[in-house]
Amino acid sequence: MTSDQPGVTGIFDEAAPAYDRVGVDFFTPMGAELVRRAGIRPGDNVLDVGCGRGxxxxxxxxxxxxAGRVIGTDLAPAMVALTAEAVADLPTVSVQAGDAQAPDFPAGSFDVITAGLVLFFLPDPAAALAAYRELLRPGGRLAFSSFAAYDPLYPEAMKALAAHAVDxxxxxxxxxxxxxxxxxxxALTAWAEVxxxxxxxxxxxxxxxQWxxxxxxxxxxQLTRLIPADRRAAAAADAEAVLASxxxxxxxxxxxxTIRIVVAGR
Incomplete structure (x- = not known):
């Protein structure tokens, strides 16, 4: 998770135990595709900001x-703890608390920096991009993803949930x-081969x-936590009616x- 308006880190901290763990293919295949397009090579040193559950x-x-080394950072303590436990048997991987807005590492530390569906949460994405460029070695690469288009019915189903929420x-x-x-x-004019x-x-x-x-x-x-327990079943049923087609x-x-995947060179 990343820095943002107050409360967002807490939302992801609460969600961490279930995050990407409810039997739906979403973040995992998107993450794998980001890595594939990033062109990470054997031996690369990689920083994954806002690593979530991995x-x-x-x-x-x-x-x-x-021969490589991968560091994952996240601001949500539960994300860090659960992901660190999950990758404990991977000797080249470490997970630590850290802010995706301004990662605290020496300049030129990494060959690749990745950010899967993270940067749009940041208070100043442009400043974060500049910070990442400093952390990359000459010839290094940044690979990140953001949403391009939701399913047309997704926002309608979210409206159905919102009708049951308090404030x-x-x-x-x-x-x-x-x-x-x-x-x-x-936003990437300072980068090469975008x-x-x-x-x-x-x-x-x-x-x-399940939805x-x-x-x-x-x-x-951030929305579902505002739906009272006695209205959650009705909210889910109303969303299902919207998604029936x-x-x-x-x-x-x-x-x-649909997501956009950006790969840019240092």
Whole structure:
């Protein structure tokens, strides 16, 4: 997790035990694809900022191999503790508390820096990008992802949840430099060989309750935690009604999310 408005780190700290652990393919395949496009080589030293439960961290370690070194940082204490425990048998990997806005390492420490679906939470993404550039060795690479498009029914289903919440917050605007490929490129003029590509992830849910549990397991918890316990089942049912048209022949709900993956050279 990363620095942001007060309370966001706490949201992810609460969500950590279930984060990417509710039986839905979402962060893990996205993280693996980010690593694949980052071009991590055997022996690379890698920093994964906002590492969460390791969706990028673990495949990055596999790509860097036994001669490499991978450090994951996160601000949420539970994320750090649980992920450190999960990778305890990987001798080239370490996990520690750290802020993705301003990682505290010497200049030129890393060959690759990764950030999977993290930077749009930061108070000053442009400053973070500049900080990452200083941490990279000459010829090093930055690889990060951000959302490009949600499934059209996703925001409608979130509205169905919000109708059951007490003092629901407005939807978060993750625009700014992440609004389009053009705005991303404009923010990366100091970098070399900038590549912006897209990746589509199809996620399946057994029904409205699993979809609710999935939302509750990540940043969406900012909304779900405001839904009283006695209204949660009704909220999940209303969301399922919104998502009914996505139902597949096997009965699951199917949503497609598109992310942008940016790889840029130092």
């Amino acid at each position: 969706a990028v961290l673990v495949p990055a370690a596999a790509a860097a191999g036994p 629901a917050p407005p939807p978060r605007d993750a625009g700014g430099i992440f609004r389009s490929e053009e705005t991303l490129r404009a 590549q912006v590509t897209e990746f589509r992830q199809v996620s399946r849910y057994a029904g409205g309750q 609710f549990d999935w939302v509750d397991s990540h940043g969406g918890r 996505t139902r597949t022949p096997d009965g699951s709900l199917e949503l497609t999310t």
